[in-house]
Ligand SMILES: [Zn+2]
């Protein structure tokens with residue numbers, strides 16, 4: 001997931017009364033969970049110790065492909081640079097599903113003192129930096145390998161087919177490169193295998209280990225970057241009337257842009273954010289510069305609101321600049337961005353019971369909307385999908401105060417690996433077996 005700093009908010013316990021008919025964990029899930037537990041921990045620690053940045057997941061992809069081959073699968077490699085995909089063919093007819101794990105790490109210098117802490121350094125944006133699995137994608141990759149092993153073991157009686165998607169570059173490709181979910185789709189991920197449903201998970205510092213968080217409809221924000229270049233005419237600071245001042249125009253744009261959300265957006269429907277992250281212009285105190293560049297981010301939870309805010313911001317920039325006699329080149333957004341991550345309501349309603357079966361209904365929490373973004377959203381635009389959070393903070397530590405995802409101190413309780421394996425496996429098997437009767441159907 002991509003986010004500034006993780007947002008901690010009070011969590012609501014969705015349900016305190018366990019329904020009398022709460023489904024139980026499938027015995028094969030319990031058994032598989034035990035059987036793959038040590039391997040998943042070992043995989044995760046290996047990935048943790050050898051993190052790789054977005055679009056550079058060469059070793060990780062090779063390890064994943066090798067592990068899949070050892071299981072007897074025939075992985076396809078090199079999709080969207082380092083993506084790895086394998087299909088498990090069940091012995092019985094049934095639906096098609098896809099399960100996704102992301103594999104990339106972040107330019108963060110680890111400060112955890114774990115025995116398997118990363119010592120890796122690299123160059124990123126011209127700076128030397130440590131590399132760390134600070135978002136927990138090492139856990140996701142380990143979990144999906146564990147599930148692969150479990151499913152291969154039950155292949156004969158498995159209805160349908162499962163596509164395993166090991167995705168690179170979730171955090172965003174380096175400048176000038178493409179990557180991640182959108183590139184995998186562009187390169188034909190769903191061309192020959194269009195899943196009926198897709199599932200993914202994310203370990204999450206703000207939830208205690210043992211809990212999972214899921215929410216129907218919008219879950220994580222659409223994230224868009226914008227660039228506004230305000231062009232004036234350079235002149236001496238003592239004679240502003242001799243030119244056009246882009247600094248004054250830029251200041252008014254920043255001020256007026258606040259009204260895009262506060263005056264023109266229906267924030268009673270969904271929250272939204274416009275933030276400026278950087279302003280650059282000028283070189284010396286007594287020179288009014290030619291140009292000022294404004295860069296920022298927009299977060300939204302609804303496609304129509306997203307488009308409207310883009311248009312409103314570009315409109316404010318252009319017309320406020322014009323009021324100053326300046327011009328604005330407003331690229332809103334300046335790149336494709338990430339769509340809002342939406343959980344299919346019917347699918348989420350159906351599969352929630354599978355999560356409850358593993359952790360108990362009182363431990364399935366409805367988290368608040370997350371301002372962070374996730375490129376799982378691209379798959380969810382193509383097929384019904386559900387993305388959920390797996391609590392990662394150890395017992396005894398306040399999840400609100402615990403170092404968040406992306407922090408150099410982000411520390412995941414490894415019990416969350418077991419929860420991740422069993423919940424995602426239960427979800428997959430329940431779906432494939434047609435369990436948790438879809439909403440409106442009887443029985444199940
Ligand atoms: Zn992240």
Ligand SMILES: [Zn+2]
Pocket residue numbers: 001002135136137170202
């Ligand atoms: Zn992430």
